[in-house]
Amino acid sequence: MAGKLLDSLRHLGDTRRARKPCDDSHLQYIGAKLSSLGTSTGHLDQSESTRNLLGARLGLAESVTVNEVKSNNNNNNNNNNNNNNDDCPCADGKSDVSDSVNNNLGDNSVKCGKHSDSTRSLDNSNSGAAKPPGKRPPGPGSQSALAVSTAANNELQQYKGFLKLSLCGLILIALSYAIYIINPVDVIKAQRLRFFEGSFAYGLWKKPPVKVYINVYIFNVTNSEEFKRGDAQELEIKEIGPYVYWEELENQNVTFHENKTLSYTPMRLIHYDAELSVGDPDLDYIVVPNIPLLGISSMLYNSSMFMNVGLRTLVTYLDTQPFRQLSVHEYLWGYDEPLVQLASNILPSWINFAKFGLLDRMLDEGANRINMNYPSQGPTSNSFTIQDFNGNPGLGQWGLANATESSTCGSLQGSTEGLLYPQYLTPDRTFNLYRKAFCRTLPIEFYSEGTSDRGVKVYKYKFAKGVFDSPSVNANNKCYCKRDFAPCLPSGLSDLSPCYYNIPVAVSFPHFYQADPITMYKLKGLYPNKSLHESSITIQPELGVPITVDTKVQINLVMHNTKYIPRVKLFNNMTIPIFWLHLEVNGLPDSLNILIDLLLIVAPPIQTASILIFSLAGLALLTVASVGYVFSAGFLRNKSRMISNKPPILNGAWGVKYSPVHIIPIIRNDHFIARCR
Numbered sequence: 001m002a003g004k005l006l007d008s009l010r011h012l013g014d015t016r017r018a019r020k021p022c023d024d025s026h027l028q029y030i031g032a033k034l035s036s037l038g039t040s041t042g043h044l045d046q047s048e049s050t051r052n053l054l055g056a057r058l059g060l061a062e063s064v065t066v067n068e069v070k071s072n073n074n075n076n077n078n079n080n081n082n083n084n085n086d087d088c089p090c091a092d093g094k095s096d097v098s099d100s101v102n103n104n105l106g107d108n109s110v111k112c113g114k115h116s117d118s119t120r121s122l123d124n125s126n127s128g129a130a131k132p133p134g135k136r137p138p139g140p141g142s143q144s145a146l147a148v149s150t151a152a153n154n155e156l157q158q159y160k161g162f163l164k165l166s167l168c169g170l171i172l173i174a175l176s177y178a179i180y181i182i183n184p185v186d187v188i189k190a191q192r193l194r195f196f197e198g199s200f201a202y203g204l205w206k207k208p209p210v211k212v213y214i215n216v217y218i219f220n221v222t223n224s225e226e227f228k229r230g231d232a233q234e235l236e237i238k239e240i241g242p243y244v245y246w247e248e249l250e251n252q253n254v255t256f257h258e259n260k261t262l263s264y265t266p267m268r269l270i271h272y273d274a275e276l277s278v279g280d281p282d283l284d285y286i287v288v289p290n291i292p293l294l295g296i297s298s299m300l301y302n303s304s305m306f307m308n309v310g311l312r313t314l315v316t317y318l319d320t321q322p323f324r325q326l327s328v329h330e331y332l333w334g335y336d337e338p339l340v341q342l343a344s345n346i347l348p349s350w351i352n353f354a355k356f357g358l359l360d361r362m363l364d365e366g367a368n369r370i371n372m373n374y375p376s377q378g379p380t381s382n383s384f385t386i387q388d389f390n391g392n393p394g395l396g397q398w399g400l401a402n403a404t405e406s407s408t409c410g411s412l413q414g415s416t417e418g419l420l421y422p423q424y425l426t427p428d429r430t431f432n433l434y435r436k437a438f439c440r441t442l443p444i445e446f447y448s449e450g451t452s453d454r455g456v457k458v459y460k461y462k463f464a465k466g467v468f469d470s471p472s473v474n475a476n477n478k479c480y481c482k483r484d485f486a487p488c489l490p491s492g493l494s495d496l497s498p499c500y501y502n503i504p505v506a507v508s509f510p511h512f513y514q515a516d517p518i519t520m521y522k523l524k525g526l527y528p529n530k531s532l533h534e535s536s537i538t539i540q541p542e543l544g545v546p547i548t549v550d551t552k553v554q555i556n557l558v559m560h561n562t563k564y565i566p567r568v569k570l571f572n573n574m575t576i577p578i579f580w581l582h583l584e585v586n587g588l589p590d591s592l593n594i595l596i597d598l599l600l601i602v603a604p605p606i607q608t609a610s611i612l613i614f615s616l617a618g619l620a621l622l623t624v625a626s627v628g629y630v631f632s633a634g635f636l637r638n639k640s641r642m643i644s645n646k647p648p649i650l651n652g653a654w655g656v657k658y659s660p661v662h663i664i665p666i667i668r669n670d671h672f673i674a675r676c677r
Contacts, residue, residue: 159632162625169621176614185603192595193423193543195374195383197256204545205384205420207250209589212549214270215242215582216332216359217510219525220286224323227570234524237577240286243328244276245359249419260376261387265367266417270359281328288331289576290324292339292356294557295503297568301560302486308564314342315565322567332579333357350501358555358578361500365436375423383422383544386412386434397439397498398479409479415441418537418546425459425541438507438553439499440480443467444537452547454593456600458538468494468508468515486560490516493556493575504558509533510580511554519556519575526577540596546585554580 195201219237226232248271251264272281293315300307318338326335334355343351353361369390375383390396393413394403400410415432422429427449432441443464452458469491471478480495481488486504489495492515493506512519513528520526538548555578559571588596 159629162629162632165621165625165628169618169625172614172618172621174618176611176618179607179611179614183607185599185607188603189542189599192599193375195376197254201420204592205251206254208419209592210585212247212249213273213276213582213584213586214245214247214359215276215584216245216579217241217582218243218286218288218328218331218579219577221288221323222525224287228322228567230570234522235574235576237523237525239525240284241278241579242276242582243278243281243332244273245270246273247271257371260373261371262374263369263371265369266365268363268365270363279328281332284328285325286328286331287323287325289557289571289578290320290322290337291358291503291557291578292337293320293322294559294568294571294576295505296339296343297562297565298504298558298560299497299502301562305564308562312565314339315567318342322571331357332359334360362437362555368436370417381422382414384416384420385422386415386417388412389434395440395479400479403479409476412441418549421539421544421546423542423544425539425544427459430464431461436499439496440494443476447536450538452538452540453587454597454601456540456547456596457542458547459541461537461539463535466491468492489558490518492516492519493558495558496555504560506556506558506575508554508556509535510552512575512577522574523577540600542600543596545588545592545596547588549583549585551583552580553583554578 193201195205217239218241220240221227221235222238223232223236227235248269249266251266254262254264256262274280297311300311320337320339324335324337334353334357336354337356340351340356341354344354371387371389373380373382373385373387387393389412392401393411394400395410395412398410403410403412412434415434417435418433421431427446430443430445432443434441444461445464446459447462448460450458450460466474469477470488471481472488473491477494482495482498485502486495486497489506492512493508496505496507497503508515508519509528510533511526511528513530513533515528533552535551535553536548537546537550539546557576557578559568559574559576561572562568587593
């Protein structure tokens with residue numbers, strides 16, 4: 001059969017030049033016959049190389065696909081049935097080409113002019129039995145083209161699916177990266193902690209929702225009579241308490257300034273907490289030193305003899321005793337003392353109160369105007385620090401009203417009241433706490449890092465080492481010693497007299513913890529203990545919110561060497577402990593705890609998990625899409641794509657599987673090509 005086809009094509013070169021040039025319809029007819037033969041014998045190929053070879057043999061400038069030829073096969077046959085083989089011109093559907101092909105293929109009944117029944121049967125063999133009237137049924141080529149088109153559409157949809165997977169993967173990866181860069185948790189924290197009138201942070205500062213508990217421990221004298229008589233060389237004292245109060249703070253008359261500071265007046269109210277107290281302060285009685293008598297005597301120790309003799313005369317006349325039996329409430333909030341009443345009448349500018357009470361005098365800070373830095377646009381290193389106090393950048397009580405932050409001692413600039421701290425603290429940051437009751441700043445420094453009871457990260461701060469040391473040991477305390485008025489106090493004591501009518505009062509740690517042993521002179525009943533008497537403050541470093549406050553200080557009366565009052569001389573050179581305070585914040589309110597838990601415990605893991613999930617999901621989708629595309633495209637098969645089992649796309653349709661045997665040798669018929677052109 002292949003030989004007959006070859007002879008047919010060679011015969012084309014001997015065709016008479018008188019015939020009209022062959023048109024494409026005859027060539028399509030020949031291609032249809034070749035296709036029919038190849039389909040039945042399995043020796044023809046639909047690949048692009050075979051069709052191009054056919055076009056080259058026939059001298060066509062552009063090859064025609066076999067499917068297109070086959071789809072037009074019926075039309076060509078009908079045209080050929082109406083023509084005569086001997087004298088039909090090419091324009092009428094006749095040619096020597098068709099004669100030659102028909103004769104050599106053995107189809108003797110098919111001529112240029114007519115087709116036999118067998119030919120019609122062959123041409124219509126793939127059309128089916130039923131034919132709609134007036135409509136030609138689709139041929140084999142049309143069915144093949146439809147199948148190829150469906151396969152192409154399916155593969156295109158498959159590729160679209162891979163593209164969608166890749167796009168989803170990229171979106172998830174981009175989303176995870178955006179979450180990492182933007183950090184929504186930090187954005188929410190910054191938003192919640194922005195400080196302006198009406199904001200959450202402003203409300204937290206203006207009227208803190210926490211209770212600052214003031215636990216009062218009083219030293220009760222148990223051998224007062226023996227000590228007065230001289231029978232006892234040591235003053236025996238016993239600690240009783242706590243009597244618990246809590247402080248309510250509200251910052252009033254707030255005024256914002258353009259230089260990112262605000263002014264306010266702190267107002268404090270003290271409430272008694274009976275449930276936490278050991279007893280009833282109105283019913284519990286104690287024996288305590290008479291602070292007005294001993295304090296005034298010690299204050300005038302270096303005054304003229306005339307002043308001291310006058311005081312002795314007054315004390316004898318009033319029969320003022322060095323010890324008083326008082327209720328706890330009277331001792332803390334005021335009792336009648338003749339010396340105080342007399343002094344308030346004679347010197348009202350100095351003593352402006354009629355009754356003397358320890359907490360009443362200590363916590364009565366008056367109407368002070370504080371100017372504070374605030375974070376207007378975001379967290380800064382000086383947020384919530386004092387700029388000036390009553391118009392002074394320094395401690396006016398110590399004659400250091402003009403001391404600035406650059407001064408080594410006495411400046412209030414950069415100190416804090418301890419309500420809020422700057423955000424994003426680092427371990428190298430130190431602070432100076434200031435409260436008027438302490439008459440000085442108290443430096444605190446980083447001690448350790450840990451977690452709170454709720455699992456929140458906290459920094460633990462303690463008072464700086466040597467905070468109460470004498471100036472000879474700690475030069476930073478040199479401004480807290482007035483040498484022209486009294487000698488500097490031993491280490492462990494810090495003078496408070498400028499804030500308390502120049503009465504020699506000093507602050508220390510409870511039970512003289514970390515103090516010079518000389519402070520224990522002629523005292524019995526003190527037991528310093530680190531776990532009981534050491535102070536600490538825990539702060540959440542990211543938010544600057546104090547989680548717990550555990551500050552412990554002791555108030556003492558310093559007795560100088562008096563000369564003229566016998567009933568006072570028994571106390572010379574003693575440091576008499578009066579009471580000690582435990583300022584405590586045990587926890588935060590539930591509303592604040594929930595916010596902190598959400599921002600620091602719940603939200604960060606969710607954000608991290610979201611980043612991981614989105615990024616891993618995106619990578620997984622990209623991997624699935626890539627692997628699916630590679631396998632569907634056949635890149636991983638052993639054969640190349642040019643000879644793979646999947647036929648290539650040609651002119652929008654799949655070719656027919658072909659045999660590697662060349663059934664048409666390379667022949668060039670210049671005569672035929674010239675005529676067809």
